[in-house]
Amino acid sequence: MNYRKIKEIGRGGFGRVFEVEDDFGQRFAMKEYEPNSDIQNLINRGLVKADNLMGRFKREVKYQSLLNSKHIVRILDKDLEAAKPWFVMELAEGTLQDDLQADRRLGGDPTRALFDILAGLEEIHKRDIVHRDLKPVNVLKLKNPDGSIRYAISDFGLISALAAESTTLTQTGHGGGTPVYAAPELITRFSHATSSADIYSVGAILHDIFDGRARTPYLEQTASGPCKDIIEKCTKTNPARRYQEIASLRDDIYQALAGKTLQFESDAEKDLVNLLQTNEAPSDNEWDRVYEFLSKSDITTQSKANIFSALTSTHFHNISNSSRELLNAIASEFSSFTRNTSHNFDYCDVLAGKLESIFDIGPIRLKAHCLISLLIMGVDHNRYFVENKFVRLASGNLDENVIERIKMDVAAEAINLERYIQRLERSLSINRSVLHPSLVSQASSAH
Incomplete structure (x- = not known):
């Protein structure tokens, strides 16, 4: 040229x-x-x-x-x-x-x-x-x-x-x-x-x-x-x-810049948010309280958002050291929240950082869950940072067992993986060849 x-x-x-x-x-x-x-x-x-x-x-x-x-x-x-x-x-x-x-x-x-x-x-x-x-x-x-x-x-x-x-x-x-x-x-x-x-x-x-x-x-x-x-x-x-x-x-x-004052729906919710904001290492009993609150059948999206805004990457590491079962439960709820809720564009980057922390420490099922959430949240919000994070984590080094779990999850939840990858390619101007070959094959075969 x-x-x-x-x-x-x-x-x-x-x-x-x-x-x-x-x-x-x-x-x-x-x-x-x-x-x-x-x-x-x-x-x-x-x-x-x-x-x-x-x-x-x-x-x-x-x-x-x-x-x-x-x-x-x-x-x-x-x-x-x-x-x-x-x-x-x-x-x-x-x-x-x-x-x-x-x-x-x-x-x-x-x-x-x-x-x-x-x-x-x-x-x-x-x-x-x-x-x-x-x-x-x-x-x-x-x-x-x-x-x-x-x-x-x-x-x-x-x-x-x-x-x-x-x-x-x-x-x-x-x-x-x-x-x-x-x-x-x-x-x-x-x-x-x-x-x-x-x-x-x-x-x-x-x-x-x-x-x-x-x-x-x-x-x-x-x-x-x-x-x-x-x-x-x-x-x-x-x-x-x-x-x-x-x-x-x-x-x-x-x-610091969001300038939002949280609106709580109960004193219990307010107490839990305050606990998480002031304590990076809650006790086992306190983590149980967080889990029980998130498991309530009538919990609203706003209440979840308040709790999850106070959860940090350090918290997820502490949960992992306390109870792997509790990590699976709370982190899965968080991951589902990121993909099923509309977010402020800038906040997507914050959520993506927490998803990556879970991916780093979680078992195969959590890794798969977080990758799917990164893809969906990134593409649905057209957020380059989140999309790039998915691409990096879903590259050729990705564990084949994680891909098998993704295959199971997208089938069970009727997620059109091929459509999301097509949109990812257009958004980042990339070719899907940068992703793990087995993941690409799974997307194409499921289409």
């Missing part, structure tokens, strides 16, 4: 970005390796090696090419052997930085942007990759075919920084993350930074939205408003005291 450069639209430390047009008149963005004057000066002085920097650029492309998510900018074409290596990606409408400069509060509802960032980060962290330079200018604003907007993480140039170069590059501002968003550990141990460094950057972005004042780099941050505690936890100087999972951070952000 040939590309015609139309205009330069961006410039970073290691490359220039052009708007380009292919042979069919379609517009894309092309990033071409070309160190800026500051870095070229370091090369000329022998402080860094040109070959190592070019290798770093190529690693950016290779890492990003492996990630298949609507919330990570996709590599569409590349030539890493060209004199100036390049890659082609989706053409953005702008960046999160542009939107923040126009309206710091993002129209009063920053949830979409924040949840899209978290969706991309979770996919990155699942691969044991750390971005290390998350900031608003590296979050691109993209337009979907239906005209809706999504945000996607870009610029992976700092993922695989060479340890020998990190000190020099950090001192120049090109290797250790942008100071105003970078975690403090990136100063001293860049190459050993964990996913907690990206959590710090999320906290800094939250500070942009809810406070907006200038920050002193690398320090703990705070702000007034609903996300005060979240910002403080994200930006702890000690990485071990930050959020350790994206799912927990997502849940807290949703609860």
Whole structure:
């Protein structure tokens, strides 16, 4: 494919970005390796090696090419052997930085942007990759075919920084993350930074939205408003005291921004929700009370929603340690709730995180139940994050026994698996071959 450069639209430390047009008149963005004057000066002085920097650029492309998510900018074409290596990606409408400069509060509802960032980060962290330079200018604003907007993480140039170069590059501002968003550990141990460094950057972005004042780099941050505690936890100087999972951070952000006051239908319901909100490890007797309440024949959907909103991934782990039978009972109720109820789109991501936690610890029947729920909830709500989570869990590594259980469940519940997979393919622009072959065969044969 040939590309015609139309205009330069961006410039970073290691490359220039052009708007380009292919042979069919379609517009894309092309990033071409070309160190800026500051870095070229370091090369000329022998402080860094040109070959190592070019290798770093190529690693950016290779890492990003492996990630298949609507919330990570996709590599569409590349030539890493060209004199100036390049890659082609989706053409953005702008960046999160542009939107923040126009309206710091993002129209009063920053949830979409924040949840899209978290969706991309979770996919990155699942691969044991750390971005290390998350900031608003590296979050691109993209337009979907239906005209809706999504945000996607870009610029992976700092993922695989060479340890020998990190000190020099950090001192120049090109290797250790942008100071105003970078975690403090990136100063001293860049190459050993964990996913907690990206959590710090999320906290800094939250500070942009809810406070907006200038920050002193690398320090703990705070702000007034609903996300005060979240910002403080994200930006702890000690990485071990930050959020350790994206799912927990997502849940807290949703609860902080939802702005809903729960309406209880009984004192018993109110007491149970309060118990779950304040205690991560209820006693066996308290778990029995939760189960008995959920098992009531006259329980309403709203009452279930209140209980399930207070249940966390940690709770499911604790139930598992207490009683596998109780885990099966409560988790099955939760999974059924996710697939049979209409949800706020952002809340789907929270529910999906809890479903994955159950999938990770549950027996075969629960794994199958959660996968079906992820597929149905994701497709019915057209939620890319949930759909991508299903695709990742239902890939070639899926246990054949889980697929056999899915076969039984979809037959018993008259679920049209083929129709859901067709809709999944259209939504994510993927081929079903990314799923486990036995699952694909089951869908086709049942149709």
